[in-house]
Amino acid sequence: MVGKDYTSIQKQFGDNLQKIRHNKGLSLRALAANCEIDDSKISKIENGKFNIKLSTIIELAKGLEVKPADLLDF
Amino acid sequence: MVGKDYTSIQKQFGDNLQKIRHNKGLSLRALAANCEIDDSKISKIENGKFNIKLSTIIELAKGLEVKPADLLDF
DNA sequence: AAATCTGCGGTCACATAAGACCGCTATTTA
């Protein structure tokens, strides 16, 4: 373990992402189709397994049709 | 060039970051001291040279005393 | 029962952010 642990933030982000996706009534594969991100990866993100990059946040927001800032509103 | 190009989004993020930093009257080194991120790296981020991770967005927000979402509000 | 959908876990090569440095050029100030 070299750096700090960010799994808590990753989980918060993931929970928020999943909540928004459910609100939009989208399945993992449906969202995946909208944003060119593999569905298994979105699953991992929702479960707090990744410290994703800015570009991925942008893509997810696009696929969900929300503002990028909304994904960080938690 | 393997993936998409996100420099435009990186630049927008960087501009926004710099604007907020200036609003707070902080120098690169002052902000760096607040968030444990090297000042030269913050400079590069502000100039759109990095596709930073979620954890870095969180750290910058902490150092600037703003909400993470504010950094994506552009 | 069979087909489909949904969420999720794992693999592997590759690209790149992170982290910790150094040092230069201006500009400001003591």
Place this chain on the structure above:
DNA sequence: TAAATAGCGGTCTTATGTGACCGCAGATTT
């Protein structure tokens, strides 16, 4: 005029996110 201060560019190693896959269990639909 010397010394901080501010912005920025470059280097090197290491850690890890990305992208593209595969396959499975459980629920739902036909």
